[in-house]
Amino acid sequence: MKEYQTITEISGPLVFAEVDEPVGYDEIVEIETDDGRTLRGQVLESSEGVVSIQVFEGTGGIDRNASVRFLGETMKMPVTEDLLGRVLDGSGNPIDGGPEIVPDDRIDIVGKAINPYSREYPEEFIQTGVSGIDGMNTLVRGQKLPIFSGSGLPHNDLALQIARQASVPEEEEGDDEGSEFAVIFGAMGITAEEANEFMDDFERTGALERSVVFMNLADDPAVERTVTPRLALTTAEYLAFEKGYHVLVILTDITNYCEALREIGAAREEVPGRRGYPGYMYTDLAQLYERAGRIEGKEGSVTQIPILTMPGDDDTHPIPDLTGYITEGQIVMDRDLNSQGIEPPINVLPSLSRLMDDGIGEGLTRGDHADVSDQMYAAYAEGEDLRDLVNIVGREALSELDNKYLDFADRFEEEFIQQGYDNNRSIDDTIELGWDLLSELPKESLNRIDEDLIAEHYREDETEAAEVSAD
Template sequence: MIEVEYTDVAELRGPLVVVRGTGGVGWDEFASIRLAGGRRRHGLVLEVSGDLALVQVLEGTSGMAPGEIGVAFSGAPFGVPVGPGWLGRVCDGLGEPLDGGPPVSGAESVPVGGLPVNPVWRLPPSEPVLTGVSVIDLLTTLVRGQKIAMFSSPGLPHLDLAAQIAAQAHAPGEPFNVVFAAMGLTHADALGVRDTLEARTSAGDLVLLLNLADDPVIERVLTPRIALTVAEHLAFRLGRHVLVVLADMTSYCEALREVSSARGEIPARRAYPGYLYSDLASIYERCGKVRDLPGSVTLLPVLTMPAGDVTHPVPDLTGYITEGQIVLSRDVPGYPPVDPLASLSRLMRHGVGAGRTRPEHADLAAQLLAGLARARQAQELAELVGADALGPLDRRYLDLARAFTGRLATQGRTESHDLGETFDLAWQVLSTLPRAELTMLDPAAVDTFYRP
């Protein structure tokens, strides 16, 4: 194929270039932009109308002038090499090395656009992914192939918790890898993530993509898609179970809003594009287990809710698509500040129980949540009438809440608990209640583990 370079550039608009006189150019096609002096940048075709092509420049348009550039189209979508060569690498948001190593290579190149998993071919999740964080493993267990979001607010340690999960997560007895895609991070946060994940990266178990806040905004739009393309090959071609952590999806959505504004599209809620829901779904639905294919992709998108507003478009639409949420709250003391009563894993019962975690897991979690709900009611009553006016049973429930916070829900940032430790702590917490209150548990399990 003879490469044709077009030099009739009509307009530069934000990160976009409008090219005139094109022919045979398709949507999502990869483009090469030649600058004065021979330097090159890269782009993707966003839209084609007649002989006009709208190209988004991945490195941004700063320093470019319409009369000094040429644009050539590759005839194919933007793709990345895939394979085990990604494991142990630290790259930028476009997959270019940051660790001083050579460019990542693979046997084949795959378009990063990808496709959501066809529901007809999707298998129901049925095995756990253990994070080493007790409050998550016990109450909102991740299940292989699930998509579950982490909702946070500015100032909370969501990035620390996401990195801790990536450093500790495993699928017992199975080959397991992690792909961590960070978007819009400050340099300090990026350094913290690299330090937390250094051991797992060095062991060749993890892929780290770092998009910084001062990187071009267009790069941020591609970062999660590159991460999922790499993960899909590791899972469905190489038979590994892969956890993909995307932090922070709010930064991704803000980048999408900026591109949409530059394109002159009619804005929807809070100036986000009207297709935000379908765009997020095109990312979130790329996880799962697929019939007749090995491995699985489990997705943990992390997002910050501006001003803690759960009705903001990003958490609102994410909640419709994902299968649960882990909610961080300022009202929870200590680390990690997970609010157990606001959090939910809708597929948890498919991944716990005999042969997976422990036979009493689901009932133990339900009993503990019921106790925490009763303790919250007792606390609200105490604020109205005073703690001295509470009955003996209400005080025992307040003891349960304190034991939960002090023993089970508080954990060091580098501390990993195995399942045995988590269940021991859970039974210690429940043992602060009278035995007669443990009505949701099998009497045989209570006989074995209850220690008043």
């Protein structure tokens, strides 16, 4: 252990100190202040003779007389299966009044990159109970599927709904039969009110029993925000690859995380990139997102749902833009649907799950899932286009089929997307509802569904069926 009293500068969350020996990157540092407090930090940059240290608890109370101790090790997360049901702060310390954590292991929070050769291709379905996701943009085990939201939209409600409802259907378990499901919830920069809502919901629904919650609040140091998701993902990897759990990691809000990166970059006087964010933000986000996946020979999996609020609802903003490059799709929340009272307000048209076709393939008994999804997407897109035309010419000028597409679009939003935050729909319920809606359209317009499936599932109108029978 090396100790110095050579602080030369304090800038925002950073402390600069002179050293006479090499110091490792990411090395953990303890800073002892004059009033007896011990603050923890991490080496952010190390060059000959000088190191910059980011202080997790903030630099308040630190002066040039403070002692700096370099511990010779990187930050590690104490992990154990007993973490399930616990609530921790953004630095991994228990805040739920429970007993001290007795770890089985201590793992470096940076993690190890998964060897691409050892990755298993994600192709097993995860049921969230939300029709807008399960039916139209299916989540797959080992996938990273972000939610693109906006300020004031109910993404927290959707996150909680997924956290308490997500499961692996029994018929999907196969060789993994007996594997358990766990949720890691990492909150970054949220308000105390939001934190209370999260905890009330977790405790009320019993979801906390299978969850580990990390809470970094808005008034906590911004630097801590850069550590919170790494602690959460390290815990997820331990449960998945050492204990065989299927782990769903929900991270909210990635925008707050990126703002912390920008603050640290400004304190380091780095040359800014787009809109003032660091030029390395793409690499930094990739280090988080790419920790999702499955490993050959391991039972468990890590699936990620990062949530971000797009500043100004701008999907070209650097945060959603870079996230879209790294991840396998996105779920988009819509302000217009929210104003109509649709819960959850998921807009399926700009949403995408690039792994959906693999997750709903031959491994399922629901062979009609893909066809129904494709047909509903096409019909809803047609109805959306016709809504613009109606504003110009009125419904009377449209054909009977066009009016059916308009009715379909309305019912799709009001019955399929609209389900509330307490309604847990199975995938079979979702597909059945899809057939109910598609049966409002003429059979000949269902050109994306196999004829045998139409014959088996299409609901004939009772009056029409009687007329056909009479003929």
